[in-house]
Amino acid sequence: MGAWAIAVHGGAGVDPNLPKERQEEAKRLLTRCLDIGISALRSNLPAIDVVELVVRELETDPLFNSGRGSALTENGTVEMEVSIMDGPKRRCGAVSGLTTVKNPVSLARLVMEKSPHSYLAFSGAEEFAKKQGVEMVDNEFFITEDNVGMLKLAKEANSILFDYRIPAVGTCGASAAMDSPLQMNGLPISVYAPETVGCVVVDKQGRCAAATSTGGLMNKMSGRIGDSPLIGSGTYASELCGVSCTGEGEAIIRSTLAREVSAVMEYKRLNLHEAVDYVIKNRLDEGKAGLIAVSKDGEVACGFNTTGMFRGCATEDGFMEVGVW
Amino acid sequence: MGWAIAVHGGAGDIPLSLPPEKRLPREAGLRRCLDVGIAALKAHNHPLDVVELVVRELENNPHFNAGKGSVLTTSGTVEMEACIMDGKTMKCGAVSGVSTVVNAISLARLVMDKTPHIYLAFDGAEAFAREQGLETVEMSHFITPENIERLKQAQEADRVQLDYTQPIPKEVPKEAAVADGDSQIGTVGCVAVDSEGSLATATSTGGIVNKMVGRIGDTPIIGAGTYANHLCAISATGRGEAIIRGTIARDVAAVMEFKGLSLKEAAAYVINQVPRGNAGLIAVSSTGEVTMPFNTTGMFRACATEDGYSEIAIWDSPTK
Numbered sequence: 001m002g003a004w005a006i007a008v009h010g011g012a013g014v015d016p017n018l019p020k021e022r023q024e025e026a027k028r029l030l031t032r033c034l035d036i037g038i039s040a041l042r043s044n045l046p047a048i049d050v051v052e053l054v055v056r057e058l059e060t061d062p063l064f065n066s067g068r069g070s071a072l073t074e075n076g077t078v079e080m081e082v083s084i085m086d087g088p089k090r091r092c093g094a095v096s097g098l099t100t101v102k103n104p105v106s107l108a109r110l111v112m113e114k115s116p117h118s119y120l121a122f123s124g125a126e127e128f129a130k131k132q133g134v135e136m137v138d139n140e141f142f143i144t145e146d147n148v149g150m151l152k153l154a155k156e157a158n159s160i161l162f163d164y165r166i167p168a169v170g171t172c173g174a175s176a177a178m179d180s181p182l183q184m185n186g187l188p189i190s191v192y193a194p195e196t197v198g199c200v201v202v203d204k205q206g207r208c209a210a211a212t213s214t215g216g217l218m219n220k221m222s223g224r225i226g227d228s229p230l231i232g233s234g235t236y237a238s239e240l241c242g243v244s245c246t247g248e249g250e251a252i253i254r255s256t257l258a259r260e261v262s263a264v265m266e267y268k269r270l271n272l273h274e275a276v277d278y279v280i281k282n283r284l285d286e287g288k289a290g291l292i293a294v295s296k297d298g299e300v301a302c303g304f305n306t307t308g309m310f311r312g313c314a315t316e317d318g319f320m321e322v323g324v325w
Numbered sequence: 326m327g328w329a330i331a332v333h334g335g336a337g338d339i340p341l342s343l344p345p346e347k348r349l350p351r352e353a354g355l356r357r358c359l360d361v362g363i364a365a366l367k368a369h370n371h372p373l374d375v376v377e378l379v380v381r382e383l384e385n386n387p388h389f390n391a392g393k394g395s396v397l398t399t400s401g402t403v404e405m406e407a408c409i410m411d412g413k414t415m416k417c418g419a420v421s422g423v424s425t426v427v428n429a430i431s432l433a434r435l436v437m438d439k440t441p442h443i444y445l446a447f448d449g450a451e452a453f454a455r456e457q458g459l460e461t462v463e464m465s466h467f468i469t470p471e472n473i474e475r476l477k478q479a480q481e482a483d484r485v486q487l488d489y490t491q492p493i494p495k496e497v498p499k500e501a502a503v504a505d506g507d508s509q510i511g512t513v514g515c516v517a518v519d520s521e522g523s524l525a526t527a528t529s530t531g532g533i534v535n536k537m538v539g540r541i542g543d544t545p546i547i548g549a550g551t552y553a554n555h556l557c558a559i560s561a562t563g564r565g566e567a568i569i570r571g572t573i574a575r576d577v578a579a580v581m582e583f584k585g586l587s588l589k590e591a592a593a594y595v596i597n598q599v600p601r602g603n604a605g606l607i608a609v610s611s612t613g614e615v616t617m618p619f620n621t622t623g624m625f626r627a628c629a630t631e632d633g634y635s636e637i638a639i640w641d642s643p644t645k
Contacts, residue, residue, distance in 0.1 A: 121447065221442060250442065
């Protein structure tokens with residue numbers, strides 16, 4: 001029998017000026033989620049159940065950009081998306097445009113298991129949710145004061161620049177933005193809200209699973225879909241590994257980042273760590289992103305080319321680490 | 326090395342007994358679209374423009390499952406999706422849940438060119454289309470009597486119909502379903518490469534008959550139904566859920582790169598990994614090769630290369 005391993009993330013791309021208390025809060029949440037996952041693994045829950053459980057916890061906590069605490073669209077509303085994938089038969093489920101489903105990851109799982117399809121979105125997804133009897137709430141439930149403030153800043157920072165390689169310094173008025181010339185997706189890092197969440201798990205039977213959940217890009221156009229619900233981009237799991245990505249959605253899609261890790265292991269015969277390094281170094285070009293991954297052999301790895309990534313990982317032999325930088 | 330182009334009108338369980346009134350208009354459509362593409366390549370248009378142009382033609386043709394002639398959702402509505410990708414820049418655009426835009430592929434192109442995003446869907450996509458001044462019409466424009474009939478049959482048979490050219494027999498034992506046309510799948514696509522090796526791909530579809538409202542298939546998912554990079558451009562068709570799981574389009578390029586296989590070998594390899602009856606694809610390489618493998622009974626397809634070769638086919642052997 002193999003060994004289990006688990007990793008969680010709360011987004012790649014961290015504001016270097018992030019107040020210490022926020023960093024500590026984040027680490028506490030990541031630790032709590034790891035503990036939940038570890039207990040579940042010790043009780044022999046299959047990987048797919050563990051990832052769902054852990055991501056539900058991350059969605060429920062308003063700290064990161066998923067479920068409650070999601071980033072806001074340009075209209076000030078929340079539109080959430082998730083994908084989940086089960087390595088053994090590569091079954092998958094995804095949802096986009098959710099506005100009233102309390103735990104998007106659980107709906108994605110239901111799409112995978114209770115519908116004839118792999119991906120449902122917007123009103124069709126909400127209809128399906130109603131029929132499945134999942135817990136539903138008003139859109140306001142997901143909106144936090146913090147994010148209402150962030151949206152204002154994002155709009156002041158002239159929203160998302162088309163060519164996000166052009167620095168916005170000089171054109172934005174938000175003072176917070178001036179303190180952090182670091183940018184992701186055209187937004188100053190302080191308002192970017194990259195904190196998509198994800199979890200990857202391999203259980204004792206060597207089964208891998210992955211799930212990624214997000215509210216998306218701050219100030220995004222309504223209807224914008226990012227990488228998180230796209231199988232192969234934000235999420236992927238196969239017989240070999242489970243991967244969850246975070247960062248600049250468009251860069252992750254273009255590079256089909258999550259699939260790349262598994263492809264490189266399969267076709268170039270790299271091990272997990274080599275695959276993660278290779279993909280981060282060679283597949284992102286100017287894009288900024290990070291990912292967490294586990295292999296069927298109980299290894300765990302993470303990689304990022306951003307300034308920091310909220311993450312935590314643990315393996316059966318007692319190793320545990322939570323980090324930001 | 327020279328230009329090359331391929332188009333498809335869907336892979337699936339197209340019965341060998343397909344009657345002429347169903348076969349001929351599709352062959353004619355493929356021939357016409359191929360010619361449009363060839364002329365555009367000869368006139369040195371960029372492959373991105375070529376694939377968009379060709380897919381627009383296919384969308385406007387009511388005999389294919391895209392644009393006009395799209396299959397219907399379980400509510401009798403049309404929800405179209407499309408995707409376009411430029412192999413050189415890796416820029417891409419995708420749309421889903423489009424119900425009033427005459428050419429979804431052009432909307433996908435605008436998402437790529439005019440927004441910082443890659444993918445817009447449903448109301449957001451429709452609003453963007455209007456902002457951009459794209460041609461929009463009443464949804465009824467896309468609905469054909471054939472598709473209303475298909476939906477009725479699918480609902481009577483109480484299952485999701487992946488076949489869009491054959492009526493569903495009332496009681497078909499699973500074993501006999503093979504060549505009865507019960508699982509044919511439709512989508513349209515075009516891939517092209519110019520003599521400089523620039524690649525592009527475009528795919529467009531109405532989805533599957535009787536699909537749940539809000540269902541998204543493989544077409545708009547980069548790496549699943551559509552993909553292009555500096556090596557090749559791919560457009561896939563078939564059972565969406567299988568194509569997503571298999572990241573088909575991405576894998577062809579990955580296998581070429583990592584295993585050093587040729588375009589033909591890589592495409593065949595990837596198709597063989599998918600359970601029989603589920604997928605087909607068209608692909609061109611930067612060196613002007615073209616391949617159109619499928620593991621279904623047939624795939625409406627056509628291709629041409631600069632050296633004068635051209636082919637239009639449905640089943641294993643070319644019809645001409």
